[in-house]
Amino acid sequence: MYKQLISGFLLGLCFISPVFAGSAADDMEVTAPWAREVPPGLTTSAGFLTLHNKGNKEHKLVAAESPATGMVELHTHINDNGVMRMRPVENIPVAPGGTTKLQPGGYHLMLMMLKKPLKSGDKMPITLEFEDGSRKEIQAEVLHFSMEKDMKHMKMGH
Structure with a gap:
């Protein structure tokens, strides 16, 4: 009887261990x-x-979503014969132990069908979804964007 209890307990742990695994x-x-x-x-x-x-x-x-938009898409920029164009992507990979930046001129979230104008200083809730279905809620600060200032910032490696 004792062996069966231990065996059943260990078997149960095998089935529920994915619940304890990190998402x-x-x-x-x-x-x-x-x-x-x-x-x-x-x-x-x-x-x-x-x-x-x-x-x-x-x-x-x-994927990503926000109650402040009607739709959010994952995008990147590509060089199409010398012309930079935005294109949707199916996913944005992040290597183990690695870092992926979503920044002007590269990967980014396209925030479409905004329900109200975004003003500097506002906070925008965004939910990020990953390949295993897990989700992470974040708050994005709305900032004034200056192309000239931002391009200098990017060239400096920031």
Whole structure:
């Protein structure tokens, strides 16, 4: 009887161990989330952040949503014969122990169908979803965006 109890207990642990395993959202550290300020009348903006994978396997950001928008898409910029173009992507990978930056000119969140203008100083809730279905809620600060200032910032390696 005692052996059966122990055996059943150990078998049960095998089935529930995935519950105790870390999720992609648990492994992911999100820093410096921000969204670009847009004036009244514009209904599209962009969101940026840094993802750091503290885990030991690759994770992928596969979706995002916000109650402040009608839709959020994952995007990147590509060089199409000398012309920079935005394109949706299915996911944004983050290597084990690695960092992926979502920044102007690269990966970013396209914030579409804004329900109200984004003003500098506001906070915007965004939920990130990863390949295993886990989710992480963040607050992106809305910042004024200056292309000239930001391009200098990017060239300096920030």
